[in-house]
Amino acid sequence: xxxxxxxxxxxxxxxxxxxxxxxxxxxxxxxxxxxxxxxxxxxxxxxxxxxxxxxxxxxxxxxxxxxxxxxxxxxxxxxxxxxxxxxxxxxxxxxxxxxxxxxxxxxxxxxxxxxxxxxxxxxxxxxxxxxxxxxxxxxxxxxxxxxxxxxxxxxxxxxxxxxxxxxxxxxxxxxxxxxxxxxxxxxxxxxxxxxxxxxxxxxxxxxxxxxxxxxxxxxxxxxxxxxxxxxxxxxxxxxxxxxxxxxxxxxxxxxxxx
Amino acid sequence: xxxxxxxxxxxxxxxxxxxxxxxxxxxxxxxxxxxxxxxxxxxxxxxxxxxxxxxxxxxxxxxxxxxxxxxxxxxxxxxxxxxxxxxxxxxxxxxxxxxxxxxxxxxxxxxxxxxxxxxxxxxxxxxxxxxxxxxxxxxxxxxxxxxxxxxxxxxxxxxxxxxxxxxxxxxxxxxxxx
Ligand SMILES: Nc1ncnc2c1ncn2[C@@H]1O[C@H](COP(=O)(O)OP(=O)(O)O)[C@@H](O)[C@H]1O
Ligand SMILES: [Mg+2]
Numbered sequence: 001x002x003x004x005x006x007x008x009x010x011x012x013x014x015x016x017x018x019x020x021x022x023x024x025x026x027x028x029x030x031x032x033x034x035x036x037x038x039x040x041x042x043x044x045x046x047x048x049x050x051x052x053x054x055x056x057x058x059x060x061x062x063x064x065x066x067x068x069x070x071x072x073x074x075x076x077x078x079x080x081x082x083x084x085x086x087x088x089x090x091x092x093x094x095x096x097x098x099x100x101x102x103x104x105x106x107x108x109x110x111x112x113x114x115x116x117x118x119x120x121x122x123x124x125x126x127x128x129x130x131x132x133x134x135x136x137x138x139x140x141x142x143x144x145x146x147x148x149x150x151x152x153x154x155x156x157x158x159x160x161x162x163x164x165x166x167x168x169x170x171x172x173x174x175x176x177x178x179x180x181x182x183x184x185x186x187x188x189x190x191x192x193x194x195x196x197x198x199x200x201x202x203x204x205x206x207x208x209x210x211x212x213x214x215x216x217x218x219x220x221x222x223x224x225x226x227x228x229x230x231x232x233x234x235x236x237x238x239x240x241x242x243x244x245x246x247x248x249x250x251x252x253x254x255x256x257x258x
Numbered sequence: 259x260x261x262x263x264x265x266x267x268x269x270x271x272x273x274x275x276x277x278x279x280x281x282x283x284x285x286x287x288x289x290x291x292x293x294x295x296x297x298x299x300x301x302x303x304x305x306x307x308x309x310x311x312x313x314x315x316x317x318x319x320x321x322x323x324x325x326x327x328x329x330x331x332x333x334x335x336x337x338x339x340x341x342x343x344x345x346x347x348x349x350x351x352x353x354x355x356x357x358x359x360x361x362x363x364x365x366x367x368x369x370x371x372x373x374x375x376x377x378x379x380x381x382x383x384x385x386x387x388x389x390x391x392x393x394x395x396x397x398x399x400x401x402x403x404x405x406x407x408x409x410x411x412x413x414x415x416x417x418x419x420x421x422x423x424x425x426x427x428x429x430x431x432x433x434x435x436x
Binding site: 065208211212227228229231232233234235237239246 | 376379380382383386387389390394410413414417418421425
Protein backbone atom coordinates (compact mmCIF):
# COMPACT_ATOMS: atom_id res chain seq x y z
CA UNK A 1 0.00 0.00 0.00
CA UNK A 2 1.36 3.40 -0.84
CA UNK A 3 -1.69 5.43 0.14
CA UNK A 4 -2.09 7.86 3.00
CA UNK A 5 -2.71 6.18 6.35
CA UNK A 6 -6.38 5.64 7.00
CA UNK A 7 -7.46 7.85 9.89
CA UNK A 8 -9.56 5.14 11.46
CA UNK A 9 -11.08 5.98 14.82
CA UNK A 10 -9.78 2.75 16.30
CA UNK A 11 -6.20 3.57 15.29
CA UNK A 12 -4.07 5.95 17.31
CA UNK A 13 -4.54 9.47 15.97
CA UNK A 14 -2.00 10.39 13.30
CA UNK A 15 0.76 12.74 14.36
CA UNK A 16 1.05 16.03 12.46
CA UNK A 17 4.33 14.81 11.03
CA UNK A 18 2.98 11.58 9.56
CA UNK A 19 4.09 11.39 5.95
CA UNK A 20 1.50 11.78 3.22
CA UNK A 21 1.88 10.71 -0.38
CA UNK A 22 1.37 13.38 -2.98
CA UNK A 23 0.11 12.69 -6.50
CA UNK A 24 3.60 12.12 -7.85
CA UNK A 25 4.34 9.63 -5.08
CA UNK A 26 6.70 11.83 -3.01
CA UNK A 27 6.18 11.81 0.71
CA UNK A 28 5.49 15.16 2.35
CA UNK A 29 4.41 16.40 5.76
CA UNK A 30 0.72 17.32 5.83
CA UNK A 31 -0.07 21.01 5.55
CA UNK A 32 -3.32 20.69 7.46
CA UNK A 33 -4.43 18.01 9.88
CA UNK A 34 -7.73 17.60 11.69
CA UNK A 35 -7.39 15.10 14.49
CA UNK A 36 -10.33 13.48 16.33
CA UNK A 37 -12.40 16.65 15.98
CA UNK A 38 -15.68 16.88 17.87
CA UNK A 39 -18.12 19.72 17.38
CA UNK A 40 -21.66 20.30 18.57
CA UNK A 41 -24.16 23.03 17.85
CA UNK A 42 -25.78 23.12 21.31
CA UNK A 43 -27.10 19.60 21.79
CA UNK A 44 -26.68 18.71 18.11
CA UNK A 45 -23.49 16.64 17.76
CA UNK A 46 -22.31 17.43 14.22
CA UNK A 47 -18.77 15.98 14.36
CA UNK A 48 -17.89 13.02 16.52
CA UNK A 49 -14.22 12.31 15.94
CA UNK A 50 -13.34 13.41 12.43
CA UNK A 51 -9.84 13.05 10.96
CA UNK A 52 -8.35 14.65 7.91
CA UNK A 53 -4.98 15.35 6.34
CA UNK A 54 -4.20 17.63 3.45
CA UNK A 55 -0.79 17.63 1.76
CA UNK A 56 0.58 20.85 0.24
CA UNK A 57 -0.97 21.37 -3.21
CA UNK A 58 -3.28 18.39 -2.81
CA UNK A 59 -6.90 18.48 -3.96
CA UNK A 60 -8.89 16.54 -1.38
CA UNK A 61 -12.56 15.79 -1.99
CA UNK A 62 -14.70 15.57 1.15
CA UNK A 63 -17.96 13.81 0.36
CA UNK A 64 -20.94 12.39 2.19
CA UNK A 65 -24.71 12.69 2.41
CA UNK A 66 -26.45 15.92 3.30
CA UNK A 67 -26.28 16.59 7.04
CA UNK A 68 -23.31 14.26 7.59
CA UNK A 69 -21.08 17.09 8.83
CA UNK A 70 -19.04 18.10 5.77
CA UNK A 71 -19.56 21.85 6.15
CA UNK A 72 -18.94 21.70 9.88
CA UNK A 73 -15.70 19.78 9.25
CA UNK A 74 -14.65 22.45 6.78
CA UNK A 75 -15.42 25.29 9.19
CA UNK A 76 -13.44 23.53 11.94
CA UNK A 77 -10.51 22.85 9.58
CA UNK A 78 -10.54 26.49 8.44
CA UNK A 79 -10.46 27.76 12.02
CA UNK A 80 -13.89 29.41 11.78
CA UNK A 81 -15.30 27.11 14.46
CA UNK A 82 -13.19 25.97 17.41
CA UNK A 83 -13.66 22.20 17.98
CA UNK A 84 -15.22 21.04 21.27
CA UNK A 85 -12.49 18.38 21.41
CA UNK A 86 -9.65 17.33 19.12
CA UNK A 87 -7.13 19.44 17.25
CA UNK A 88 -6.51 21.31 14.05
CA UNK A 89 -2.85 21.50 13.07
CA UNK A 90 -1.60 23.85 10.36
CA UNK A 91 2.04 23.73 9.25
CA UNK A 92 2.93 21.69 12.32
CA UNK A 93 1.32 24.13 14.77
CA UNK A 94 -1.89 23.50 16.75
CA UNK A 95 -4.21 26.32 15.73
CA UNK A 96 -7.41 25.09 17.39
CA UNK A 97 -6.24 26.51 20.74
CA UNK A 98 -5.49 29.95 19.24
CA UNK A 99 -7.65 32.93 20.13
CA UNK A 100 -10.37 33.99 17.70
CA UNK A 101 -8.17 36.98 16.74
CA UNK A 102 -5.19 34.79 15.87
CA UNK A 103 -7.33 32.37 13.88
CA UNK A 104 -8.96 35.24 12.05
CA UNK A 105 -5.55 36.60 11.04
CA UNK A 106 -4.51 33.14 9.82
CA UNK A 107 -7.71 32.86 7.77
CA UNK A 108 -7.01 36.21 6.12
CA UNK A 109 -3.47 35.29 5.10
CA UNK A 110 -3.28 31.51 4.65
CA UNK A 111 -6.82 30.39 3.85
CA UNK A 112 -9.31 31.17 1.09
CA UNK A 113 -12.97 30.25 1.37
CA UNK A 114 -15.49 29.72 -1.42
CA UNK A 115 -19.17 28.88 -0.81
CA UNK A 116 -21.98 27.56 -3.02
CA UNK A 117 -23.32 31.06 -3.46
CA UNK A 118 -20.27 33.26 -3.99
CA UNK A 119 -21.35 35.82 -1.40
CA UNK A 120 -20.02 38.73 -3.44
CA UNK A 121 -20.96 42.21 -2.29
CA UNK A 122 -23.67 43.18 -4.80
CA UNK A 123 -22.91 46.92 -4.64
CA UNK A 124 -19.24 46.46 -5.57
CA UNK A 125 -17.80 45.66 -9.00
CA UNK A 126 -15.95 42.37 -9.62
CA UNK A 127 -12.64 44.23 -9.35
CA UNK A 128 -13.61 45.82 -6.02
CA UNK A 129 -14.92 42.51 -4.67
CA UNK A 130 -11.68 40.71 -5.49
CA UNK A 131 -9.53 43.57 -4.13
CA UNK A 132 -11.46 43.60 -0.84
CA UNK A 133 -9.51 40.90 1.09
CA UNK A 134 -6.25 42.70 0.26
CA UNK A 135 -7.61 46.10 1.30
CA UNK A 136 -8.90 44.62 4.58
CA UNK A 137 -5.40 43.29 5.15
CA UNK A 138 -3.90 46.76 4.67
CA UNK A 139 -2.74 46.66 1.05
CA UNK A 140 -2.50 49.87 -1.01
CA UNK A 141 -5.44 50.57 -3.31
CA UNK A 142 -3.33 50.52 -6.53
CA UNK A 143 -1.67 47.25 -5.59
CA UNK A 144 -4.96 45.59 -4.61
CA UNK A 145 -6.59 46.63 -7.85
CA UNK A 146 -3.72 45.27 -9.94
CA UNK A 147 -3.81 41.94 -8.08
CA UNK A 148 -7.59 41.77 -8.56
CA UNK A 149 -7.17 42.22 -12.31
CA UNK A 150 -4.57 39.47 -12.42
CA UNK A 151 -6.72 36.95 -10.52
CA UNK A 152 -9.82 37.76 -12.55
CA UNK A 153 -7.73 37.09 -15.63
CA UNK A 154 -6.52 33.74 -14.25
CA UNK A 155 -10.16 32.69 -13.87
CA UNK A 156 -10.96 33.87 -17.40
CA UNK A 157 -13.19 36.79 -16.35
CA UNK A 158 -10.89 39.82 -16.78
CA UNK A 159 -13.59 41.50 -18.87
CA UNK A 160 -15.94 41.57 -15.86
CA UNK A 161 -13.72 43.86 -13.77
CA UNK A 162 -16.22 46.75 -13.80
CA UNK A 163 -19.37 44.58 -13.73
CA UNK A 164 -21.50 44.22 -10.58
CA UNK A 165 -22.73 40.79 -9.38
CA UNK A 166 -26.42 41.32 -10.31
CA UNK A 167 -25.31 41.61 -13.96
CA UNK A 168 -23.33 38.35 -13.93
CA UNK A 169 -24.40 34.76 -14.67
CA UNK A 170 -24.07 32.13 -11.94
CA UNK A 171 -20.90 30.74 -13.48
CA UNK A 172 -19.36 34.22 -13.81
CA UNK A 173 -20.14 35.05 -10.14
CA UNK A 174 -18.49 31.82 -8.99
CA UNK A 175 -15.35 32.59 -11.02
CA UNK A 176 -15.19 36.07 -9.49
CA UNK A 177 -15.77 34.58 -6.02
CA UNK A 178 -13.00 32.05 -6.70
CA UNK A 179 -10.66 34.89 -7.75
CA UNK A 180 -11.51 36.68 -4.48
CA UNK A 181 -10.78 33.49 -2.49
CA UNK A 182 -7.38 33.15 -4.21
CA UNK A 183 -6.26 36.81 -4.29
CA UNK A 184 -4.39 36.52 -0.97
CA UNK A 185 -2.51 33.54 -2.46
CA UNK A 186 -3.62 31.20 0.34
CA UNK A 187 -1.96 27.84 0.92
CA UNK A 188 -5.39 26.21 1.36
CA UNK A 189 -8.62 26.90 -0.51
CA UNK A 190 -11.76 25.69 1.25
CA UNK A 191 -14.54 25.22 -1.29
CA UNK A 192 -17.98 24.19 0.02
CA UNK A 193 -20.12 22.88 -2.87
CA UNK A 194 -18.58 25.53 -5.18
CA UNK A 195 -20.63 24.37 -8.18
CA UNK A 196 -23.73 23.26 -6.28
CA UNK A 197 -25.88 26.07 -7.67
CA UNK A 198 -24.67 25.81 -11.28
CA UNK A 199 -25.92 23.77 -14.22
CA UNK A 200 -23.77 20.88 -15.47
CA UNK A 201 -21.80 22.71 -18.14
CA UNK A 202 -21.03 25.91 -16.21
CA UNK A 203 -20.28 23.84 -13.09
CA UNK A 204 -17.81 21.85 -15.13
CA UNK A 205 -16.19 25.00 -16.50
CA UNK A 206 -15.82 26.47 -12.98
CA UNK A 207 -14.33 23.21 -11.60
CA UNK A 208 -11.89 23.09 -14.51
CA UNK A 209 -10.70 26.64 -13.69
CA UNK A 210 -10.45 26.02 -9.93
CA UNK A 211 -8.37 22.88 -10.47
CA UNK A 212 -6.13 24.52 -13.07
CA UNK A 213 -5.51 27.68 -11.02
CA UNK A 214 -4.96 25.75 -7.76
CA UNK A 215 -2.44 23.45 -9.47
CA UNK A 216 -0.59 26.42 -11.00
CA UNK A 217 -0.49 28.24 -7.67
CA UNK A 218 0.34 25.07 -5.66
CA UNK A 219 -2.67 25.70 -3.43
CA UNK A 220 -4.15 22.78 -1.50
CA UNK A 221 -7.91 22.45 -1.89
CA UNK A 222 -10.46 21.00 0.50
CA UNK A 223 -13.33 20.39 -1.90
CA UNK A 224 -16.65 19.71 -0.16
CA UNK A 225 -19.26 18.03 -2.34
CA UNK A 226 -22.05 15.46 -2.24
CA UNK A 227 -21.59 14.87 -5.98
CA UNK A 228 -19.27 12.04 -7.08
CA UNK A 229 -18.69 13.73 -10.45
CA UNK A 230 -17.29 16.80 -8.64
CA UNK A 231 -15.33 14.62 -6.18
CA UNK A 232 -13.62 13.06 -9.21
CA UNK A 233 -11.70 16.33 -9.72
CA UNK A 234 -9.80 15.56 -6.51
CA UNK A 235 -6.64 13.52 -6.01
CA UNK A 236 -8.20 11.62 -3.12
CA UNK A 237 -11.51 11.31 -1.29
CA UNK A 238 -12.54 11.31 2.35
CA UNK A 239 -16.10 10.22 3.18
CA UNK A 240 -18.05 11.79 6.02
CA UNK A 241 -20.90 9.80 7.58
CA UNK A 242 -22.73 10.80 10.74
CA UNK A 243 -19.95 13.15 11.78
CA UNK A 244 -17.09 10.70 11.38
CA UNK A 245 -14.63 10.31 8.52
CA UNK A 246 -13.71 7.22 6.60
CA UNK A 247 -10.92 7.20 4.10
CA UNK A 248 -11.03 4.42 1.55
CA UNK A 249 -7.79 3.99 -0.23
CA UNK A 250 -8.02 1.47 -2.99
CA UNK A 251 -5.05 1.19 -5.26
CA UNK A 252 -6.18 -0.61 -8.38
CA UNK A 253 -2.72 -0.62 -9.93
CA UNK A 254 -1.48 -2.75 -7.05
CA UNK A 255 -4.22 -5.25 -7.76
CA UNK A 256 -5.76 -4.44 -4.38
CA UNK A 257 -9.25 -5.09 -5.64
CA UNK A 258 -8.63 -8.09 -7.86
CA UNK B 259 -27.69 -0.30 -33.18
CA UNK B 260 -26.50 -2.36 -36.17
CA UNK B 261 -22.93 -2.39 -37.44
CA UNK B 262 -24.38 -1.77 -40.93
CA UNK B 263 -25.86 1.59 -39.93
CA UNK B 264 -22.67 2.65 -38.18
CA UNK B 265 -20.63 1.84 -41.32
CA UNK B 266 -23.14 3.71 -43.49
CA UNK B 267 -22.68 6.73 -41.23
CA UNK B 268 -18.92 6.54 -41.70
CA UNK B 269 -19.37 6.27 -45.48
CA UNK B 270 -21.60 9.37 -45.61
CA UNK B 271 -18.77 11.84 -46.24
CA UNK B 272 -16.21 9.75 -48.15
CA UNK B 273 -15.85 6.44 -49.99
CA UNK B 274 -13.57 4.02 -48.14
CA UNK B 275 -11.87 0.64 -48.11
CA UNK B 276 -13.10 -1.92 -45.57
CA UNK B 277 -9.73 -1.59 -43.84
CA UNK B 278 -10.14 2.20 -43.43
CA UNK B 279 -13.69 1.76 -42.14
CA UNK B 280 -12.52 -0.53 -39.35
CA UNK B 281 -9.80 1.90 -38.31
CA UNK B 282 -12.01 4.97 -38.50
CA UNK B 283 -14.66 3.21 -36.41
CA UNK B 284 -12.14 2.20 -33.72
CA UNK B 285 -10.57 5.68 -33.61
CA UNK B 286 -13.88 7.54 -33.46
CA UNK B 287 -15.57 5.28 -30.92
CA UNK B 288 -12.81 4.36 -28.50
CA UNK B 289 -15.33 3.21 -25.88
CA UNK B 290 -16.94 0.70 -28.28
CA UNK B 291 -15.61 -2.78 -28.87
CA UNK B 292 -13.16 -2.65 -31.84
CA UNK B 293 -14.65 -4.12 -35.04
CA UNK B 294 -13.18 -7.33 -36.46
CA UNK B 295 -12.35 -7.22 -40.19
CA UNK B 296 -14.66 -10.22 -40.77
CA UNK B 297 -17.51 -8.30 -39.14
CA UNK B 298 -16.89 -5.27 -41.38
CA UNK B 299 -16.85 -7.29 -44.62
CA UNK B 300 -19.91 -9.35 -43.63
CA UNK B 301 -21.86 -6.15 -42.86
CA UNK B 302 -20.74 -4.51 -46.14
CA UNK B 303 -21.91 -7.57 -48.06
CA UNK B 304 -25.36 -7.39 -46.41
CA UNK B 305 -25.56 -3.67 -47.19
CA UNK B 306 -24.58 -4.42 -50.81
CA UNK B 307 -27.41 -6.95 -51.17
CA UNK B 308 -29.91 -4.39 -49.91
CA UNK B 309 -28.57 -1.83 -52.37
CA UNK B 310 -27.44 0.57 -49.59
CA UNK B 311 -23.76 0.35 -50.49
CA UNK B 312 -21.99 0.05 -53.84
CA UNK B 313 -18.55 -1.47 -54.42
CA UNK B 314 -15.87 -0.53 -56.98
CA UNK B 315 -12.68 -2.46 -57.66
CA UNK B 316 -9.63 -0.19 -57.72
CA UNK B 317 -6.31 -1.24 -59.20
CA UNK B 318 -3.47 -1.31 -56.74
CA UNK B 319 0.06 -1.10 -58.16
CA UNK B 320 1.65 -2.80 -55.13
CA UNK B 321 -0.67 -5.78 -54.83
CA UNK B 322 -4.12 -7.21 -55.39
CA UNK B 323 -6.98 -4.91 -56.38
CA UNK B 324 -8.88 -3.32 -53.48
CA UNK B 325 -12.57 -2.65 -53.09
CA UNK B 326 -13.80 0.86 -52.36
CA UNK B 327 -17.26 1.15 -50.83
CA UNK B 328 -19.67 4.06 -51.28
CA UNK B 329 -23.09 4.95 -49.94
CA UNK B 330 -25.86 4.72 -52.59
CA UNK B 331 -28.81 7.18 -52.73
CA UNK B 332 -30.98 4.46 -51.26
CA UNK B 333 -28.41 3.92 -48.53
CA UNK B 334 -28.40 7.67 -47.79
CA UNK B 335 -32.21 7.61 -47.39
CA UNK B 336 -31.98 4.62 -45.02
CA UNK B 337 -29.21 6.37 -43.05
CA UNK B 338 -31.27 9.59 -42.72
CA UNK B 339 -34.21 7.53 -41.57
CA UNK B 340 -32.08 5.66 -39.00
CA UNK B 341 -30.52 8.89 -37.67
CA UNK B 342 -34.02 10.12 -36.84
CA UNK B 343 -35.15 6.92 -35.11
CA UNK B 344 -34.70 6.78 -31.32
CA UNK B 345 -33.10 3.75 -29.67
CA UNK B 346 -35.06 1.55 -27.27
CA UNK B 347 -34.09 2.25 -23.65
CA UNK B 348 -33.19 -1.06 -22.05
CA UNK B 349 -35.87 -1.75 -19.41
CA UNK B 350 -33.71 -4.01 -17.24
CA UNK B 351 -30.27 -2.62 -16.57
CA UNK B 352 -28.04 -5.32 -15.16
CA UNK B 353 -26.96 -4.35 -11.64
CA UNK B 354 -24.22 -6.68 -10.45
CA UNK B 355 -23.77 -4.55 -7.31
CA UNK B 356 -27.34 -5.24 -6.16
CA UNK B 357 -26.86 -8.96 -6.68
CA UNK B 358 -23.60 -8.98 -4.71
CA UNK B 359 -24.98 -6.76 -1.95
CA UNK B 360 -28.03 -8.98 -1.53
CA UNK B 361 -25.89 -12.10 -1.48
CA UNK B 362 -23.48 -10.51 0.99
CA UNK B 363 -26.42 -9.91 3.32
CA UNK B 364 -27.71 -13.45 2.79
CA UNK B 365 -24.44 -15.37 2.88
CA UNK B 366 -22.40 -13.15 5.23
CA UNK B 367 -23.57 -10.15 7.25
CA UNK B 368 -24.39 -6.47 7.14
CA UNK B 369 -20.79 -5.37 7.72
CA UNK B 370 -19.60 -7.48 4.77
CA UNK B 371 -22.23 -5.88 2.54
CA UNK B 372 -21.34 -2.36 3.71
CA UNK B 373 -17.62 -3.02 3.31
CA UNK B 374 -18.23 -4.30 -0.23
CA UNK B 375 -20.29 -1.21 -1.10
CA UNK B 376 -17.70 1.17 0.35
CA UNK B 377 -14.90 -0.48 -1.57
CA UNK B 378 -16.99 -0.55 -4.74
CA UNK B 379 -17.60 3.17 -4.36
CA UNK B 380 -13.88 3.83 -3.95
CA UNK B 381 -13.16 1.73 -7.05
CA UNK B 382 -15.73 3.70 -9.02
CA UNK B 383 -14.27 7.00 -7.81
CA UNK B 384 -10.80 5.92 -8.89
CA UNK B 385 -12.12 5.30 -12.41
CA UNK B 386 -14.07 8.57 -12.36
CA UNK B 387 -10.90 10.49 -11.43
CA UNK B 388 -9.09 8.87 -14.36
CA UNK B 389 -11.90 9.83 -16.77
CA UNK B 390 -11.98 13.37 -15.39
CA UNK B 391 -8.23 13.73 -15.93
CA UNK B 392 -8.75 12.57 -19.51
CA UNK B 393 -11.48 15.20 -19.96
CA UNK B 394 -9.27 17.94 -18.51
CA UNK B 395 -6.48 17.10 -20.97
CA UNK B 396 -6.60 19.92 -23.54
CA UNK B 397 -5.51 17.43 -26.23
CA UNK B 398 -8.60 15.23 -25.76
CA UNK B 399 -10.68 14.97 -28.92
CA UNK B 400 -14.42 15.66 -28.88
CA UNK B 401 -15.23 11.97 -29.29
CA UNK B 402 -12.98 11.18 -26.32
CA UNK B 403 -14.68 13.81 -24.18
CA UNK B 404 -18.14 12.57 -25.21
CA UNK B 405 -17.16 8.99 -24.40
CA UNK B 406 -15.77 10.09 -21.02
CA UNK B 407 -19.00 12.03 -20.27
CA UNK B 408 -21.05 8.92 -21.02
CA UNK B 409 -18.89 6.68 -18.83
CA UNK B 410 -18.88 9.28 -16.01
CA UNK B 411 -22.66 9.62 -16.09
CA UNK B 412 -23.09 5.85 -15.82
CA UNK B 413 -20.52 5.47 -13.05
CA UNK B 414 -22.19 8.37 -11.25
CA UNK B 415 -25.54 6.55 -11.49
CA UNK B 416 -23.92 3.47 -9.92
CA UNK B 417 -22.45 5.59 -7.11
CA UNK B 418 -25.83 7.19 -6.43
CA UNK B 419 -27.41 3.75 -6.32
CA UNK B 420 -24.72 2.59 -3.88
CA UNK B 421 -25.40 5.62 -1.66
CA UNK B 422 -29.16 5.07 -1.57
CA UNK B 423 -28.68 1.32 -1.07
CA UNK B 424 -26.45 2.02 1.92
CA UNK B 425 -29.24 4.07 3.47
CA UNK B 426 -31.77 1.36 2.78
CA UNK B 427 -29.63 -1.53 3.87
CA UNK B 428 -31.29 -2.07 7.22
CA UNK B 429 -34.62 -2.58 5.45
CA UNK B 430 -32.98 -4.65 2.73
CA UNK B 431 -31.48 -6.86 5.42
CA UNK B 432 -34.91 -7.58 6.87
CA UNK B 433 -36.30 -8.42 3.43
CA UNK B 434 -33.67 -10.95 2.44
CA UNK B 435 -33.45 -12.68 5.79
CA UNK B 436 -35.12 -16.12 5.44
N1 LIG C 1 -25.81 26.40 12.70
C1 LIG C 1 -26.28 25.19 13.07
N2 LIG C 1 -27.04 25.04 14.17
C2 LIG C 1 -27.49 23.83 14.56
N3 LIG C 1 -27.26 22.69 13.90
C3 LIG C 1 -26.52 22.76 12.79
C4 LIG C 1 -26.00 24.01 12.31
N4 LIG C 1 -25.30 23.77 11.17
C5 LIG C 1 -25.37 22.44 10.95
N5 LIG C 1 -26.10 21.83 11.92
C6 LIG C 1 -26.39 20.38 12.03
O1 LIG C 1 -25.15 19.68 12.08
C7 LIG C 1 -25.20 18.51 11.27
C8 LIG C 1 -24.12 18.59 10.21
O2 LIG C 1 -24.42 19.67 9.31
P1 LIG C 1 -23.46 20.13 8.14
O3 LIG C 1 -22.07 20.20 8.65
O4 LIG C 1 -24.02 21.36 7.55
O5 LIG C 1 -23.59 18.89 7.12
P2 LIG C 1 -23.37 18.82 5.54
O6 LIG C 1 -22.54 19.97 5.12
O7 LIG C 1 -22.70 17.50 5.34
O8 LIG C 1 -24.73 18.84 4.91
C9 LIG C 1 -26.61 18.42 10.72
O9 LIG C 1 -27.36 17.59 11.53
C10 LIG C 1 -27.10 19.86 10.80
O10 LIG C 1 -28.49 19.90 10.97
MG1 LIG D 1 -22.94 21.49 3.72
